[in-house]
Amino acid sequence: MDGNHLTRSVPGASDPWPLLRKYGESSGQIAMRLVIHGRSGGLVPPCLQQLVGAVAAFRAAPVELEVLTSEHPAPVQSDSQWLVPLLLLPGSHARSDVPQIRQRLMAEGVDVKSLPFLGSWDCWWVLMSDWIEGVAAKHPSLALVHHPLRPGLSDRFLRALQRRFDLPVVPFDAWDQFACDHPDVVPLPLSLAPNRMSEALRQAGGLPSLLEDPQLREGLIHCLALLP
Numbered sequence: 001m002d003g004n005h006l007t008r009s010v011p012g013a014s015d016p017w018p019l020l021r022k023y024g025e026s027s028g029q030i031a032m033r034l035v036i037h038g039r040s041g042g043l044v045p046p047c048l049q050q051l052v053g054a055v056a057a058f059r060a061a062p063v064e065l066e067v068l069t070s071e072h073p074a075p076v077q078s079d080s081q082w083l084v085p086l087l088l089l090p091g092s093h094a095r096s097d098v099p100q101i102r103q104r105l106m107a108e109g110v111d112v113k114s115l116p117f118l119g120s121w122d123c124w125w126v127l128m129s130d131w132i133e134g135v136a137a138k139h140p141s142l143a144l145v146h147h148p149l150r151p152g153l154s155d156r157f158l159r160a161l162q163r164r165f166d167l168p169v170v171p172f173d174a175w176d177q178f179a180c181d182h183p184d185v186v187p188l189p190l191s192l193a194p195n196r197m198s199e200a201l202r203q204a205g206g207l208p209s210l211l212e213d214p215q216l217r218e219g220l221i222h223c224l225a226l227l228p
Contacts, residue, residue, distance in 0.1 A: 016123035016223050030113065031062040031078030032224065033105070035085040035098055037195070042070025045193040047211040048086075051221055058225035066101055068093060073104075080111040082227055088119040088190050090157050091149050115227075118192075118220075119157070125164060127219040128210075132165055132188075135207065139186040143168040145175055145201060146190040172197050179204065 032055065038044055044052075044067060056063040062078050083102055087094045094117040105112050118124055136142060144161065148171040162169045168185070170178045175187060187206035189198040198209040211217045 015226060016121070017227055020228050029061060030080055030082055030228070031064065032059070032082045032084055032227070033064045033066050033076075034224075035066045035068065035083065035087065035093075035101060036193070037087070037093065038067035038069040039193075039195065040069060042067045045209075045211075047209070047217060048193050051211060051217060051224075054221045055224045058221070059227075068097060073101075076105065076108055076110055079109060081105065081113070083112050083114045084224065084227075085115065085117040086192060087117040088192060089146060089149060090117065090119065090153055091147070094119075095153075121223070123223050124220065127216060127223075129165070131213065131216055131219075132167075134215075135188070139207075141182070141185045142188050143170050143178065143182070143185045144190050145170050145172055145187045145197070145206070147171070147197060148173050172201075175201070 034052065036044070036048055044065060048065075052063050052065060064074055064077060064081070066073055066083075083098070083105065085094055085098045087098070098114075098117065102112050102114055115121075132142070144165065144167050146158070146169065149155075149158070158169050167188075168178070168182075170187075179185065179187070187201040187204065189201050189206060189209055191198040191209045192211050194209045194212065198206075202208055211220065
């Protein structure tokens with residue numbers, strides 16, 4: 001698929017990376033290292049494995065994983081890489097772990113081009129807005145549920161999400177009480193892939209993790225595929 005076709009395929013349409021693209025530079029030339037949380041022992045959920053395979057096929061370039069729960073990072077296979085943190089919230093992983101990963105890669109001689117964490121991408125929240133609009137037709141009462149975060153920067157980020165989607169934003173450790181007070185609300189986990197939080201919410205009648213939904217997974221694949 002050519003870049004123009006991919007651009008048209010992304011809900012919301014236009015090129016998500018206009019400031020990164022250079023004249024005459026085709027997408028798919030630079031390898032990519034995706035930073036993900038992973039499950040215990042570094043296990044990578046199937047929805048993320050599917051994403052990696054699809055992005056690598058679109059770009060015709062290696063896509064490596066940096067799994068934060070893995071004891072040992074995967075070896076570097078390319079000397080020039082995009083470092084892409086697939087992290088939704090500005091927690092310690094985004095603020096501390098990702099800069100450390102970047103420094104390690106640079107020390108290994110990798111030419112690193114860094115992106116901010118996924119939760120700061122406007123193209124991602126456009127995808128989420130379109131998707132939530134469809135979900136709300138079936139579940140009129142929704143709440144976004146997130147892992148608890150330290151106060152400060154994260155509070156401002158969560159308030160911005162609440163304003164953007166006009167939905168309650170609830171930390172997971174406060175969900176039980178919130179659910180008691182609002183028994184008709186369906187929890188929507190702010191989790192890319194299945195984890196203990198999303199599975200607990202699923203058992204309570206909530207929605208699955210975000211990339212288990214084909215629409216969101218395909219949208220993120222196209223955003224990644226369009227990187228220069």
